[in-house]
Amino acid sequence: MMLKMDLSKWFSWLNLGIENPETASVVEVMLQIVVICLVAFIFAFLVRKGTIRLITGLVRRTKTKWDDIFLEEHVFQKIFNLVPPVFIDFAFKIVYGKWDHIELFHRFIVAWILVVAGYVIVSVLDAINRIYESYPVSRDRPIKVFVQVIKIFVVSAVVITIVSVFIGESPRNLLVGLGAFAAVLMLIFKDAILGFVAGVQLLSNQMVRIGDWIVMPSNNANGTVLEINLYTVKVQNWDMTITTVPTYQLVSNSFTNWRGMEESAGRRIMRYISIDMLSVHFLSDEEIDMLRKSEVLKEYIEDILPVLTEQNKGKEDVLDERRLTNLGVFRQYAVRKLQANPNLNMDMTYMVRQLQPTATGIPLEIYCFSRIQEWVAYEKVQSDIFDHLLAVMPYFHLRVFQYPSKL
Structure with missing residues (x-):
């Protein structure tokens, strides 16, 4: 409540030429918003700096590597990015609880929170993938394809929820309305869908693993598989060049896998x-x-x-x-x-x-x-x-x- 002070005397003393009460009121609101945002960012910075130091010290003392990977992926730092929008939203409700435009600002804050939350979830998924890759089983059954698919769903859910917040509709109703654009969405995400289906087939049938020697003349690939993701399979050829093969082509086209020879x-x-x-x-x-x-x-x-x-x-x-x-x-x-x-x-x-x-x-x-x-x-x-x-x-x-x- 102290922030809602009368700034008209200050405008007069500074000779800013703001004499209209309505204009002065708008400027006053804008300044108060700037002050709230500054306080929120300063508060978040101090809290994050102190807490991250404490978390870093605890992580270094533990024997497990999981928390080290979460720290390297900046998961904890990104979680604290939620503090400014939450603080600002809470302050707006206290200071401008009956303001006509408070709902519009609230929608922007919700969108901000959703974007940061999606960013945190993506970082957590990256950390989980790195933890999984530290185990030998990841060479036989990598999960990067599934992680990338979950990322797509997370990003899509965030976008749909933000749009529903601004238009004031339920996300369910928005999804029903998007049914008319299914063909367009299928075209846009064609490679992702094909890659996901192919990735499931490759991994479930163990057709290709990381470290396998494969030969695919149609794509000039002859070497070791380095990575299997949603869209491509990276192959390091024997001349040390890198060939990227679309994931779905490993299902639709023929290739030779020398794993059987290596395991024999x-x-x-x-x-x-x-x-x-x-x-x-x-x-x-x-x-x-x-x-x-x-x-x-x-x-x-x-x-x-x-x-x-x-x-x-x-x-x-x-x-x-x-x-x-x-x-x-x-x-x-x-x-x-x-x-x-x-x-x-x-x-x-x-x-x-x-x-x-x-x-x-x-x-x-x-x-x-x-x-x-x-x-x-x-x-x-x-x-x-x-x-x-x-x-x-x-x-x-x-x-x-x-x-x-x-x-």
């Missing part, structure tokens, strides 16, 4: 060597004796020769006999070298097989699984296998097919 006991090696068909022949006795000296092939040759001798009894034509070929013995050699390789997982499928002959020779495919999955080490394991096989092929009198070079 091995990484597949499937590569072939093209053998020159003209170099394939039956082994002579001299060649058999030479290959028998190998510790890798000794047991196989000594076991197979009596079997062949028994099967070839009474057969004098070479076309009727079953004989060892250099390519067949080389296949057996390759299989045994794979079995002796400690870097391969022999509990998984492995074989050395011939593929359909082509104009570039006979493809001899090596199919096995490396125990080591890390990219660089995996490539070394694979290269070591083929380095050795290519180097020993001449001992079997086999040639690799390649186009002749011009010297």
Whole structure:
């Protein structure tokens, strides 16, 4: 009540030229509003400063990290932004309880409070998401998509409530009236709706997780998933570039997820060597004796020769006999070298097989699984296998097919 003093004498003394009582009354009201706002902001500043220092001290002493995250997201600071509008609204009701325009000012204050409250809720959601991401389960089931959807609902609810406050209608009636604009709203929030639906499908079916290696040629994405949100999935490619893929495209388009390989006991090696068909022949006795000296092939040759001798009894034509070929013995050699390789997982499928002959020779495919999955080490394991096989092929009198070079 003390603020409602008569300021006409002050206007006269300051020689402001305000002699009309109505004008003086309006100016008086405006000055009083300014004074109330200043007092509210000063009061809020002092209360916030003192309280935040106390809260910060308590947070630093606790062992839990939750309150630290809330402090880093400035949740407590933002809560104190509610003090000025609440203080001003309370002061207006006391000073201008019967003022004609008090209701209009009250509506502005309510809108102010709603905006600040929505801002606080968004900060709380960000803090909750950060807390959740600190746990390992967040890599398999991130909640950022759901947090962003809740943010959209919060912002929409704040906007609808503010509009209903100013027009003096119930938010329910306003929502009913907005039904006519449903098509427009669907168009505006198309990406958000598609992203939300896709996010639910991705997370519920565990199609993609943070840290997965995915390949999506249509979007030039080939790397590790960094983030999954409402609108996009961020992928860091192997050249360290970042590709953003619309979330809904991971449901509507095809992509490859290498998580199954990373979670398995091995990484597949499937590569072939093209053998020159003209170099394939039956082994002579001299060649058999030479290959028998190998510790890798000794047991196989000594076991197979009596079997062949028994099967070839009474057969004098070479076309009727079953004989060892250099390519067949080389296949057996390759299989045994794979079995002796400690870097391969022999509990998984492995074989050395011939593929359909082509104009570039006979493809001899090596199919096995490396125990080591890390990219660089995996490539070394694979290269070591083929380095050795290519180097020993001449001992079997086999040639690799390649186009002749011009010297």
